[in-house]
Amino acid sequence: MKIACLLLDGFEDMEALGTTAILRRAGIKVDFVSVDGVPYVKGVYNTFVKPDIMMTNFDHNAYDGLFIPGGRAAFLLRENKKVLQLIKDFHACGKYLMAICAGPTVLAFAGVMEGKKYISFPGTEAEMRGAVKIEKQTVSDGKIITAIGAGAVYEFALEIVRNTLGDAKASELAKNIFYREFEQRK
Template structure:
């Protein structure tokens, strides 16, 4: 199962675009509301999540995804459940995806030390120990980071590639009419 955690104040495009792409790839995805199934993003769009965080089960987790946005990223980081899923994913060699400001959560936990990563400009100092790259989306080990809303499709495709194959992600990219 892929768990995409949404907290109040999240960036809606960064949260829902990867969900859409992963579902188009026919991968099992659940949106997880932090504190409630109903989450309102940073632009006033309210989403009814599939489940609430207290109902997510780490035992069936293959990947977690953390969208950015403010104060969404701060609300994710304050959540003990989100923190426990990040710890579980890291300890059990599961995939972690984080976009925009959300890689800062991983940086604060020391999970980016000696790894390549990216984030929204101005959050680089939060990626403690990481080598900051110029790319839009970076995969290093089982961690995928992305710069922000403008690369949400690319981020979703990289998450798909990690769980399927480059060929499957390329087919999906073509079907979405993405620029080459």
Template sequence: MKTALILFADGSEELEAVTVINLLRRGGVTVVFAGLHEGPLRGSRGTVLVPDTTLDDVLDHDYDMVVLPGGQPGTNNLKTDARVLKLVRRMHEADKYVTAICAAPSVLATAGLLDGKHATSFPGSLDPFPKVLREPLAVVEDGKLITSRGPGTAMDFALTLVERLVGHAKRMEVEDGLVR
């Protein structure tokens, strides 16, 4: 069974995190929802979420994919956490899916993963990274790096992640069940 690790920090965008968690689980993916620290975390819009576990507890496990939701100050909290940067680098080096939405592609850029790569993000989030080849699309894939623009593209992003992990037929099954 395919596995995905979703990271969440105080101030992360809850709509993006919950959409990805929900759709991946509908697709049969084992999802681990990990907070940067123990206990409930408050999202960027004030919703309190209770992660399954902490990043420290799962840091050394293997996953097929890692997903970083955006939002502020959540993205900055992810970007300044050495564990997160080390994790995304390790997964990229292992040829696993490394994905981010909204402002969170800047975390991947900070880790050095987007130099010379095609990516998208919330407008302006990648401006400090001139080596990133920015695309104004809902979802951009460059190998196993997958990025998306924001809350409005969360469903397209999540469906793309389902497809990459468990195939086109499963994506269509999940999407049909959403009555989109």
């Protein structure tokens, strides 16, 4: 399993890095992609990330999923035509789309959320373009996985693991990191 995490300056640090750390712990390969080609991408809380790949060299065929963290960067990503086309391509190929906080609005702007269940940061509902809001920390609808915000990072990452690697792997990982709430919410 290999996932690309799209980054622009202003990404939400905990959402991008916390989720990625848990996914990597599960054995999922996650590459950071610099959308605008900068050698270091700056999070909203001043964390700098050296990307693994630049968008100009990105081959979506090499990935099983696309991850969009929230933060101010999400509002820029949803205006980027290349990003929106990339989301459409992933969706058309039946690949995973994962987004947290304001990230689900990027999926909506790409036109892949019509009739899909989701959760996103409060106040973004009008931008979700026909999606169906579910009041939970994380929501899965087919291969689209969304979460409300930074407070849901553990549950979001474990939901991704559950969807991609199975219940047993997600439960094992939750136990290994002492995240007891995961088992209680299943």
